[in-house]
Amino acid sequence: MSQQKSALQQVRGTYQPKLPKALKSGRATLQSGEVVTPAAHAETIAKLFPHSTGKPLLTLVEGDQPVTSAPMTVGVVLSGGPAPGGHNAIAGIFDALKAANPASRLVGFLNGPKGVFTGKYKELTAEIIAEYRNTGGFDMIGSGRDKIETEEQIAGCEKTLKELGARALIVIGGDDSNTNAAILAENFLARNVPIQVIGLPKTIDGDMRNQFIEASFGFDTAAKTYANLVANVCRDSASARKYYHFIKLMGRSASHVALEVALQVQPNYTIISEEVARRNLTLSQIVDDICDMICRRAEAGKNYGVIVVPEGLLQFVPEFQPFFADLNKLVHERKAEMDALPDKEKHKFVADALPGHSGELYRSLPETLQEVLLITDSHGNLTVSQLETEKFLIITVKARLEELAAAGKYKGKFSALPHFFGYEGRCAPPTNFDADYCYTLGYAAVQLIIGGVTGYTVSARNLAAPAEQWVMGGVPVASMLTIETRKGKEVPVIEKALVDPDDAPFQAFAAARESWKVEDAYIFAGPVQYFGPAEVCDAPTKTLELESKAKRFG
């Protein structure tokens, strides 16, 4: 690579990430703690992972001896969607390996897990690493969504790693990738294959988390990137005073990103999917609540505002699951009949043909939506999954406001604009937090390898404190597993950490949100800063801060 670089890239390339005290000392050692067992299905998991069960928590503390190792080769692979800081995780691994023995080597597998089982890799030299320090993206070695699950895949991994003479594989990924790491580790343990497997917790959605891992990496940068954009749109909304902006934010399963942005920016309205599910809300109730706010703002002379919507919302609205299933069935069975009809008759046909509540729900939707819902791809499948939640809401809210206006209950003007912030944040250059955190995760992974550990994910606690005080270690992947039914099969998985409406971050949001609806209480996050005062550059997320306070005082 001899790429041109921006001024910021050049300066930022020289940033030296902060390490916690135990790692910085160069004398880190592992301390064993309690043995942890899965919260549910412990027996089933023990049967599936006999060699990985009954392992203790590990903490990295400052020891007496400098960390050294025999020369070794370690492989690293990136798995799943990119998250800011991935390159720093690899840099942390590289630096820790070289600190323990300058003759050690790091190999990067190309384009995700299939790079491991098909043997596609490149050696990561100091020059390559230097090119990517503190940059966003996963493009140093690429990523991929393949799993390491089947016997062939596991055999392929073993072959590649043995040929390389690798002592360990570090898997950087989310819940599924860390589960895969556990499966691989267990398999190697069972057959005395002397290769260790360590996982790092990555995902911008923030849902690979638990009491041992306070944050998944990338969440900090992504949430701050979106917060800046949402704040800019809030400012635009209050300046132009003529649009309602409906902003969809990434997060298919969990609404942590939407919640974090709400806490940082205080937009007028934020939907949290997990609350919708918990309270068993219907689409109609959600729309009514938004319209209630819009009516109140109209009375205050405000025909503008900002509404934040998590990507996965519709999957959390209980009535939509059977509705989509019914509609899909209908389209598959009676498409020819439908296609022969002009639009209006077609929609009546569909409403009549759908069973029970699904028919009612379809009939209740605005005509444009009735149309959009019927669009199929070239295989005749509904494209509902591509249905843009923010546009869906706009159409539904608009129709409801027209009813309210007709009844004399709403006198405002409603113009709405849809937004989706997602791809802008997944590869943003990491914040100081993520630059430090990812580097530390990578650095810690190497200490676990030197400590002889396998089947562990790097753990991280006390993250709301300055980096120097972070507590790093390892948690056995098996202890984080539960059993879920996927495609009719019982499989071990790491449960996704959803927003818990009882936890401090949601509680803080719920306590304040009423006051954001009519008064504009927008807070302007601003773009991510690297060089200013620590309170601007190094602050943790509100989620971390509130959870940490709750732990201290709760």
Add this chain to the structure above:
Amino acid sequence: MSQQKSALQQVRGTYQPKLPKALKSGRATLQSGEVVTPAAHAETIAKLFPHSTGKPLLTLVEGDQPVTSAPMTVGVVLSGGPAPGGHNAIAGIFDALKAANPASRLVGFLNGPKGVFTGKYKELTAEIIAEYRNTGGFDMIGSGRDKIETEEQIAGCEKTLKELGARALIVIGGDDSNTNAAILAENFLARNVPIQVIGLPKTIDGDMRNQFIEASFGFDTAAKTYANLVANVCRDSASARKYYHFIKLMGRSASHVALEVALQVQPNYTIISEEVARRNLTLSQIVDDICDMICRRAEAGKNYGVIVVPEGLLQFVPEFQPFFADLNKLVHERKAEMDALPDKEKHKFVADALPGHSGELYRSLPETLQEVLLITDSHGNLTVSQLETEKFLIITVKARLEELAAAGKYKGKFSALPHFFGYEGRCAPPTNFDADYCYTLGYAAVQLIIGGVTGYTVSARNLAAPAEQWVMGGVPVASMLTIETRKGKEVPVIEKALVDPDDAPFQAFAAARESWKVEDAYIFAGPVQYFGPAEVCDAPTKTLELESKAKRFG
């Protein structure tokens, strides 16, 4: 206001914008230069603006005496879409007024020009100004899109300003708003109304520019904000390696924003509307050129990339103007017939009914597009203006690639994602450049008022140099006017500065772009920084830099 503020807001609120030497000295004085006349229609304009014609260029230089004034009241109004730095322009006006006489007052008209002619305003105190220093948005006093054109409107302005005892009105806006300022100034001059009118050049599109005004404010921040996002998407594209991202950027008339982002980030492909018009390109030619690149990338194993599209593209494709007109006519005249037909027959009906090339063009479009084009609003009008250019292109490119694949000429995979970056940038907090520039513009406007000038726009030259060396002054608005036919009427307007394919910025782009197509030459701009080294925080746009170099060496 007792809003909560982010850490960045608090620190950034204390930033003191840099002023050029002449203004910083506190002894600025006006120096008269040559008399400038309009480049075209000079006689017509002289007739329309007899009292504003034949005025000299003015330059602010350092004089001998401290600038002082009798206590005075000045009004300020924001016009049109928001642009980063508007609040700093007002802060510059405020500080300059107070520096010349602490008893002077600044009044802000609310929600745009109609605030002037209907007499809605608020006094801007030091407390209010302090709240908004270095912030984005126009929410301090709001903005609006009304014009000041009719006799009633002009009379309304006069009444309000006289009641306030105002000595001057400062209009902050784009080409039309500055034209309005000229009309108002001329009217007041003709009737000896002793109120001066001064304009400031604002627009993120960068099209309110000429040899006297090197940049419109807001362009720097908006372009840098988009550049960061586009760079992040480039990084994502190269990391995930599975999507083509089609990114639409703001700019209905001019493609300066797209060009600036292309120069900063070097995405794989950027369309410049003005080049399309200059070369008389058809949609089919544009699509072929994009597909050619996609085929070459596929051969290099790259089924991903980033394509930047200016918002106004379709208006610049010559064949589309008659097409939209024909389609609109058809839909108005024969909608009932069309609605009675199932989709496939409907599209055939439309293709047959459209005259000549319009029918061919319609027939050549993918089916999904044929459908989208026929969508009407509740008044039966085509919603073509809402047609999303980036999606239009995706559908057209996809259809063409399918043809190429069928002919064995393309073996890649094509998945595309649309983006629109616009509202995220209009109210971003200003960069150092815009914070300094806007403050300076406001500060200079007050010097023009003290100098007794009216019917001028603040001019700004040497902007690629550090702020200290900027050359501020005034240019008679009348000298920038030309005559255009709008809605069948000849009217004076400031011509929009479009991208000139012969100028240095486009030439630099054209010379380099071939090498960005297959190799990924992405440059990662990073988020706007406020506190780092000057080369990171204070750099001008590439547009300014290249134009400035061309001037020096050209």
